[in-house]
Amino acid sequence: KQEVTQIPAALSVPEGENLVLNCSFTDSAIYNLQWFRQDPGKGLTSLLLIQSSQREQTSGRLNASLDKSSGRSTLYIAASQPGDSATYLCAVPNNAGNNRKLIWGLGTSLAVNP
Amino acid sequence: NAGVTQTPKFQVLKTGQSMTLQCAQDMNHEYMSWYRQDPGMGLRLIHYSVGAGITDQGEVPNGYNVSRSTTEDFPLRLLSAAPSQTSVYFCASSLTGVYGYTFGSGTRLTVV
Numbered sequence: 001k002q003e004v005t006q007i008p009a010a011l012s013v014p015e016g017e018n019l020v021l022n023c024s025f026t027d028s029a030i031y032n033l034q035w036f037r038q039d040p041g042k043g044l045t046s047l048l049l050i051q052s053s054q055r056e057q058t059s060g061r062l063n064a065s066l067d068k069s070s071g072r073s074t075l076y077i078a079a080s081q082p083g084d085s086a087t088y089l090c091a092v093p094n095n096a097g098n099n100r101k102l103i104w105g106l107g108t109s110l111a112v113n114p
Numbered sequence: 115n116a117g118v119t120q121t122p123k124f125q126v127l128k129t130g131q132s133m134t135l136q137c138a139q140d141m142n143h144e145y146m147s148w149y150r151q152d153p154g155m156g157l158r159l160i161h162y163s164v165g166a167g168i169t170d171q172g173e174v175p176n177g178y179n180v181s182r183s184t185t186e187d188f189p190l191r192l193l194s195a196a197p198s199q200t201s202v203y204f205c206a207s208s209l210t211g212v213y214g215y216t217f218g219s220g221t222r223l224t225v226v
Binding site: 031032034036041042043044045046049089091093100101102104105106107 | 219220
């Protein structure tokens with residue numbers, strides 16, 4: 001059964017710092033991995049999608065990497081800003097015959113302090 | 115604005131009451147789904163639909179019903195509310211369901 005773990009659960013950094021969020025999954029045979037952002041009291045926003053054949057994806061100050069063999073993905077945020085404060089979640093499809101069922105981590109709650 | 119619209123945003127129910135959470139999208143997405151989010155449990159899939167007239171169960175379907183009569187709408191029905199259904203509910207849609215998700219802003223439900 002696929003399980004997704006995110007470490008750390010919470011992170012507080014000063015503005016301007018580069019930081020890394022981690023996501024681990026137990027079944028390496030994934031179709032893709034997605035990173036989302038959730039702001040308090042709001043829904044989720046899709047940030048990056050990495051297909052199983054890719055090693056990384058970039059969007060602005062965000063860079064996500066994928067190492068399937070080790071069951072890990074990292075989300076790198078460069079030059080963090082207070083507006084980056086949110087909860088970041090990763091998700092992978094359930095590989096048990098239905099890749100439309102996502103399995104989610106619990107998220108990393110990020111606070112970027114001015 | 116295009117997106118996923120959920121109503122209501124907040125709801126308090128008494129145990130045993132029934133209600134319907136509404137979800138509508140205007141992006142012509144075939145795939146729609148309902149999640150609940152609980153502290154320490156993360157997001158869990160309740161039901162999903164891959165097109166009008168087609169629905170299937172997720173991880174935690176008990177106590178919930180869905181139907182998909184149109185591409186745009188995917189309501190979630192609580193048949194007899196229980197305190198264990200106190201949660202934040204999210205509706206999400208996607209063209210295929212594999213990626214490219216758009217989420218609604220959520221419904222915070224409290225059952226007393």
